[in-house]
Amino acid sequence: xxxxxxxxxxxxxxxxxxxxxxxxxxxxxxxxxxxxxxxxxxxxxxxxxxxxxxxxxxxxxxxxxxxxxxxxxxxxxxxxxxxxxxxxxxxxxxxxxxxxxxxxxxxxxxxxxxxxxxxxxxxxxxxxxxxxxxxxxxxxxxxxxxxxxxxxxxxxxxxxxxxxxxxxxxxxxxxxxxxxxxxxxxxxxxxxxxxxxxxxxxxxxxxxxxxxxxxxxxxxxxxxxxxxxxxxxxxxxxxxxxxxxxxxxxxxxxxxxxxxxxxxxxxxxxxxxxxxxxxxxxxxxxxxxxxxxxxxxxxxxxxxxxxxxxxxxxxxxxxxxxxxxxxxxxxxxxxxxxxxxxxxxxxxxxxxxxxxxxxxxxxxxxxxxxxxxxxxxxxxxxxxxxxxxxxxxxxxxxxxxxxxxxxxxxxxxxxxxxxxxxxxxxxxxxxxxxxxxxxxxxxxxxxxxxxxxxxxxxxxxxxxxxxxxxxxxxxxxxxxxxxxxxxxxxxxxxxxxxxxxxxxxxxxxxxxxxxxxxxxxxxxxxxxxxxxxxxxxxxxxxxxxxxxxxxxxxxxxxxxxxxxxxxxxxxxxxxxxxxxxxxxxxxxxxxxxxxxxxxxxxxxxxxxxxxxxxxxxxxxxxxxxxxxxxxxxxxxxxxxxxxxxxxxxxxxxxxxxxxxxxxx
Amino acid sequence: xxxxxxxxxxxxxxxxxxxxxxxxxxxxxxxxxxxxxxxxxxxxxxxxxxxxxxxxxxxxxxxxxxxxxxxxxxxxxxxxxxxxxxxxxxxxxxxxxxxxxxxxxxxxxxxxxxxxxxxxxxxxxxxxxxxxxxxxxxxxxxxxxxxx
Numbered sequence: 001x002x003x004x005x006x007x008x009x010x011x012x013x014x015x016x017x018x019x020x021x022x023x024x025x026x027x028x029x030x031x032x033x034x035x036x037x038x039x040x041x042x043x044x045x046x047x048x049x050x051x052x053x054x055x056x057x058x059x060x061x062x063x064x065x066x067x068x069x070x071x072x073x074x075x076x077x078x079x080x081x082x083x084x085x086x087x088x089x090x091x092x093x094x095x096x097x098x099x100x101x102x103x104x105x106x107x108x109x110x111x112x113x114x115x116x117x118x119x120x121x122x123x124x125x126x127x128x129x130x131x132x133x134x135x136x137x138x139x140x141x142x143x144x145x146x147x148x149x150x151x152x153x154x155x156x157x158x159x160x161x162x163x164x165x166x167x168x169x170x171x172x173x174x175x176x177x178x179x180x181x182x183x184x185x186x187x188x189x190x191x192x193x194x195x196x197x198x199x200x201x202x203x204x205x206x207x208x209x210x211x212x213x214x215x216x217x218x219x220x221x222x223x224x225x226x227x228x229x230x231x232x233x234x235x236x237x238x239x240x241x242x243x244x245x246x247x248x249x250x251x252x253x254x255x256x257x258x259x260x261x262x263x264x265x266x267x268x269x270x271x272x273x274x275x276x277x278x279x280x281x282x283x284x285x286x287x288x289x290x291x292x293x294x295x296x297x298x299x300x301x302x303x304x305x306x307x308x309x310x311x312x313x314x315x316x317x318x319x320x321x322x323x324x325x326x327x328x329x330x331x332x333x334x335x336x337x338x339x340x341x342x343x344x345x346x347x348x349x350x351x352x353x354x355x356x357x358x359x360x361x362x363x364x365x366x367x368x369x370x371x372x373x374x375x376x377x378x379x380x381x382x383x384x385x386x387x388x389x390x391x392x393x394x395x396x397x398x399x400x401x402x403x404x405x406x407x408x409x410x411x412x413x414x415x416x417x418x419x420x421x422x423x424x425x426x427x428x429x430x431x432x433x434x435x436x437x438x439x440x441x442x443x444x445x446x447x448x449x450x451x452x453x454x455x456x457x458x459x460x461x462x463x464x465x466x467x468x469x470x471x472x473x474x475x476x477x478x479x480x481x482x483x484x485x486x487x488x489x490x491x492x493x494x495x496x497x498x499x500x501x502x503x504x505x506x507x508x509x510x511x512x513x514x515x516x517x518x519x520x521x522x523x524x525x526x527x528x529x530x531x532x533x534x535x536x537x538x539x540x541x542x543x544x545x546x547x548x549x550x551x552x553x554x555x556x557x558x559x560x561x562x563x564x565x566x567x568x569x570x571x572x573x574x575x576x577x578x579x580x581x582x583x584x585x586x587x588x589x590x591x592x593x594x595x596x597x598x599x600x601x602x603x604x605x606x607x608x609x610x611x612x613x614x615x616x617x618x619x620x621x622x623x624x625x626x627x628x629x630x631x632x633x634x635x636x637x638x639x640x641x642x643x644x645x646x647x648x649x650x651x652x653x654x655x656x657x658x659x660x661x662x663x664x
Numbered sequence: 665x666x667x668x669x670x671x672x673x674x675x676x677x678x679x680x681x682x683x684x685x686x687x688x689x690x691x692x693x694x695x696x697x698x699x700x701x702x703x704x705x706x707x708x709x710x711x712x713x714x715x716x717x718x719x720x721x722x723x724x725x726x727x728x729x730x731x732x733x734x735x736x737x738x739x740x741x742x743x744x745x746x747x748x749x750x751x752x753x754x755x756x757x758x759x760x761x762x763x764x765x766x767x768x769x770x771x772x773x774x775x776x777x778x779x780x781x782x783x784x785x786x787x788x789x790x791x792x793x794x795x796x797x798x799x800x801x802x803x804x805x806x807x808x809x810x811x812x
Contacts, residue, residue, distance in 0.1 A: 234754075344673040356678055360685040367689055382700035384718060392692040397685055521734050521753045573757075582757040601754035604730060611734050613754050 003068055006056025007147035010097075013049035013104070014137040016042050021130035024123035025195075036123035040111035043126050046133065047101075047108035054101045057146050058088050067153035070094060070146045076159040076578050078549040086170035087160045092310075093146035095173055099290075100136045102174075102181040106210070107133065110185070117206065124192035132184055135317045143310045159578035162550070168228035175221030176248055180286040182214020183255060187283035190276045191325055194332040199276060204266035207279065209638055211262060215255045216634035222248050223627035234584030234599045236519065236615040238623060241390040246369045247289030250362045254282035257358035260351045268348060268413060270340035273333045274355070280329060284322040285362070291318050292369070346416040350408030357401035364393040402456055402507065405500060406463025410470070424470065425463055432459035443516065453511025461504035468497045495637025499630045506626025512594075512619035525609040533616035535596060536560045537569075541608055542600065550574040555600035555610060557587070569598040594618040698768060706771065707745040719747060719776055720766040728761055740767065740776070751778040758783045 020042035027035025060068045061084050064077050074091040075084055083090075089098040107129045114122050140146070163169075189207050193199045225248065230238040239245060258278040265275045291314040342348040368385045375383055406428055410421040436455030440448065469475070471493065472485040518533045526541035537557045545554035552574040559567045569587035576583065589596040594616055601611035700718045701709075724746055727739040734753055738761075739746045749767055759765060759781060769778035 234757075344670060344677070352674070353677070356681050360681050364685055364689055371693075384698045384700065386696070386698060388696035389692045392696055393685070393688040396688055397681070523732065523734055584757055599754065601734075602730075604732070611754050 002056050002059050003065065003147050003149070006053040007145070009049045009052040009056070010137065010141060010147075013046050013053070013100075014134065014141065016046050016049065017130045017133045017137060020046065021127050021134055023127075025127035028120040028123040028127075031120075033119065036119050039123045039126035040114075042130070043104070043107040043111040046130075047104040050097075050101050050104045053147075054088075054097055057094060057097060058085060061085065061088050064157070065153075066155065066157055067149055067151065068146075069148045069150040072150055072154045072157045074160050075157040076549065077156055078578075079159060079165070080548060082167065082170055083160055083165045086164075089173050090160050090164045090169070093140070093144045095177075096136065096140050096144055097146055098174060099177055099181060100133060100140065102177050103129075103133050103136065103184060106181060106185050121192060121196060124195055125188045128191045128195075129184065129188040132188070132321070135321070139310070139313050139317065143313050157578075159549070159576065162574070162576035162579065162581050162583045163232060165576075166228060166232055168224050168232070172221055172224040172228060175217050175224060177221075179214045179216075179218025179221050179248075179255075180251060180289065182210055182217060183251060183258075183279075183283040183286050185210040186214070186258060186279040187325070190279035191328060193276060194325075194328050197332055197335045199265065199272040199336050201266050201269060204262045204275070207275075208259070208262045208266060211255060211258050211279075211282075212634050212638045215252070215259055216631045216638070218248070218252050218255060219627055219631040219634065222252060223624050223631070227624050230620070231586050231588055232583070234586045234613075236517070236586075236597055236599075236613070236617060238513070238620060241368075241387045243369050244293050246365050246390075247292045250365055250369075251282055251285040251289060253358045253362040253365070254278060254285050257355040257362075258282050260354050264340075264348055264351055268340035268342065270338045270342065270348065271352070272336040272338055273329075276333065276336065277329060278355070278359075280322075280325045281359075284318075284325070285366075287314075287318050287321060291315060340414075342413070343415045345411065345418050347408060347411045347413050349416070350404055350411055353404050354401060354408070357397055361394050361397045364397060365390065368393065399456065402460055402503075405503075406460050406467075409464075409467045409496065409500075424466055428459050428462035428466055431462045432456070450511050450515025453515065454508055457504045457508035457511065460507065461501055464497055464500045464504065491640040492637045495633040495635075495640070498633025498636055500633075502626040502629030502631075502633060504626070505629060506623050509619045509622030509624075509626060513617045513623065516618045518616040520614045522612060523604050523609050524612050525607050530612075530614065532614045533594070534561065535566065535616070537598065537614055539610070539612065542603075542610055545572065547574070549578065550576045552585075553600065553603075555598075555612070557598050557612075557614075559589070559596060567596065569596065571598045571600045573600055573602075590621045595620050700766075703740055703742045703745040703747045706747050706776075716768060716770055716779075718766055718768045719749075720764070721746075723759065723761050723763055723765055725761050740765065747776050748774070749776045749778050751781050753781075755781055756783045 020039055023035045024039035024042075027033070027038070057068075057070070059065075060071050061075055062081070064071065064075060064084070066072050070091060070093050074094075075087050079087070087094070089095040107126060110117075110122065110125060110129070114125075117125070186207050189203065189210070193203055222245075225245070226238045229240065230236075258275065261271050261275040261278055264271050291311070340348075368389050372383050372385055375381060406425060407418070407421050410416075410424060411418070432455045435458040436451045439454050440451040443450065471489060472482045474482050476482075477485075520530060520532045522530055524530065524539040526539055529536050529538045531537075537559050540556040540558060542553050542555040545552045552572045554570050554572045557569040557571075558565065559569060567589045569589060571587040572585040574583050574585060575581070584599055587598045597615040597617055599613040601613065603610050698716055698718055700720060703719060703721050706719065719740055721740040721742040724739040724741045727737075727746075729737045731737055736751050736755060737748065738751075739748050741747075749769075751767070751769075756765075763783055765781055765783040767776065767778035767782070768780040769776055771777075
């Protein structure tokens with residue numbers, strides 16, 4: 001009964017979306033206020049209806065209702081509650097339901113907090129948004145109905161893929177979807193602006209918070225996914241340039257570019273057409289990612305089902321959304337006029353360089369991801385494009401951008417002074433050179449790019465700190481004034497400092513863990529000791545250690561450093577009973593300078609020996625720490641008073657904060 | 665600088681970036697693309713490129729042999745032909761006899777020395793390359809994934 005109610009609510013949401021897609025936009029064209037006023041109510045109604053549908057499915061999961069096919073295929077009574085809940089989106093149908101839930105949530109947010117938008121513009125935004133929603137409702141109802149019943153009911157379910165039964169993965173999809181779908185808001189704003197033929201600073205002030213929010217969630221989602229791959233797949237790596245990873249990475253690159261170009265529209269009234277284009281591209285890449293992941297053209301843990309009808313449907317949706325919006329852009333884009341002029345050497349110029357690097361980087365990743373599919377489709381050879389390709393193309397494109405990143409914020413708007421900026425960065429240059437040389441001396445042998453990478457990270461980090469010091473006049477003004485300036489620093493610029501510093505830390509982690517990773521594979525009998533990167537691992541044997549829905553073998557390593565006990569590592573090899581599928585649980589001890597990482601494999605011989613794999617991953621935790629710092633910087637920037645005022649008071653930018661009636 | 669000159673600078677920088685990207689992509693495409701072959705391809709073609717490539721097929725029943733020290737020998741078959749493979753390291757969790765796998769490495773004197781063995785994610789999963797190899801060798805049986 002509850003399940004049918006959920007299904008029915010979803011159908012109703014589709015009907016509401018049709019109304020929202022037609023009436024307000026026609027009303028806006030005709031100046032009919034009553035028709036425009038339909039939009040906010042409809043958006044909120046949509047959200048409530050989808051929430052009902054989502055809760056209905058969650059109820060079926062939590063109560064293990066095995067008369068629902070989706071629950072049978074992805075759940076089991078023995079599964080812990082957390083994974084019963086995360087199982088809702090741990091499958092194709094449920095994850096699409098999560099997608100529309102977030103989509104409608106964003107629509108409702110515009111309805112609730114967008115009171116200050118011009119009525120006609122809000123009506124158009126919500127209508128465009130409704131059309132996106134219609135596409136996805138139809139997709140779910142026609143090809144992937146999560147509420148399908150199974151008669152007679154099954155006795156028990158087939159369990160969730162054990163790889164997905166993990167806290168990291170429980171939260172990875174919602175974060176990623178918040179990011180993907182967040183770009184739908186920027187998309188709707190861009191298309192509505194094209195229809196109106198007007199883009200101005202207040203438009204950018206609206207688009208930026210949405211893009212920021214989406215970007216933060218996407219950053220966190222990608223980091224969670226890579227962290228999961230690191231500890232769950234047991235290969236000691238954290239990024240594989242797997243097509244599904246690329247699918248989430250491309251929107252991130254475009255979103256980063258959009259974030260910077262929207263700033264220029266807001267502050268300098270320039271690059272409007274480009275910004276609108278980026279908004280379209282960011283969401284298009286999100287859709288493309290969904291297509292690649294969901295259609296089954298790629299095989300991975302994410303491709304839950306390979307039903308050709310779904311692929312065709314998403315492909316049509318893709319063609320319609322991307323083709324339609326780009327056609328609209330080609331038609332209306334040239335009407336957008338830019339007033340702000342700037343020299344190539346200026347903050348605008350630096351941001352444009354960022355945009356250029358991000359987009360060429362995204363293009364390289366896109367090409368590498370689609371090329372094998374394309375070759376296969378035209379009947380060519382079967383090839384795979386792996387990490388070497390992406391490392392050889394993407395990394396060199398990013399190096400000049402990262403080098404310029406330290407300089408950009410020190411340049412003035414409109415016309416910058418490169419020589420003066422470089423003079424202020426001598427500390428950063430000296431620090432980078434010293435660190436790189438020191439590390440190159442230290443490492444003895446090994447690739448030079450490790451030292452260069454750390455040097456680049458140092459350059460960026462010190463450069464960011466120099467800019468921050470300049471901003472608060474550290475050491476130049478009395479301490480009291482510096483503190484006062486620190487307190488008054490707009491959160492948006494503090495957010496930039498955080499995000500750029502986060503990237504520097506992540507780069508250090510990426511360079512170090514790639515260049516100096518130590519790997520050791522061997523067979524160990526109980527009592528055997530192996531030395532990896534200065535740590536002595538002694539294998540103490542393995543024993544059974546069963547969990548609620550799996551059986552496991554748990555090995556124990558005692559680790560000694562300088563002949564003193566340092567840690568105990570207990571990796572497991574689990575076999576999940578229902579699917580009889582084995583998984584590897586790596587044991588990881590994180591230290592400041594690197595991770596100790598141990599994995600146990602198959603037994604060998606009769607003396608209790610096991611194949612073991614031990615890694616030392618230098619600075620690897622810095623990657624996620626850096627990513628978290630980036631996301632935190634984004635959130636800090638999002639909390640900037642100017643945006644809240646911008647949200648609440650629209651163009652009355654100088655209105656005092658306490659006069660603002662609503663907060664976002 | 666005049667407006668025209670400025671635009672020229674932007675266009676030039678943009679072209680440099682695009683040119684660099686194109687050059688990088690083309691050279692990486694030439695060197696870093698990995699081709700896929702079935703056991704039949706390997707047996708039939710005499711000469712093979714002296715570079716890494718992938719083979720895929722089923723792990724032959726009864727062929728897995730642990731040689732100690734983490735070294736594993738097995739045979740990959742498309743049910744028409746089979747190729748011996750060696751691999752040193754921990755095999756993926758889902759590696760077992762009869763399972764479809766993809767291995768990456770080099771052919772050295774008739775034996776495929778793998779440095780990577782992929783068998784991932786799901787016990788019903790068959791790498792598409794393996795499915796195609798089986799179809800080509802006429803051994804493909806359409807099996808529906810078990811649905812209730």
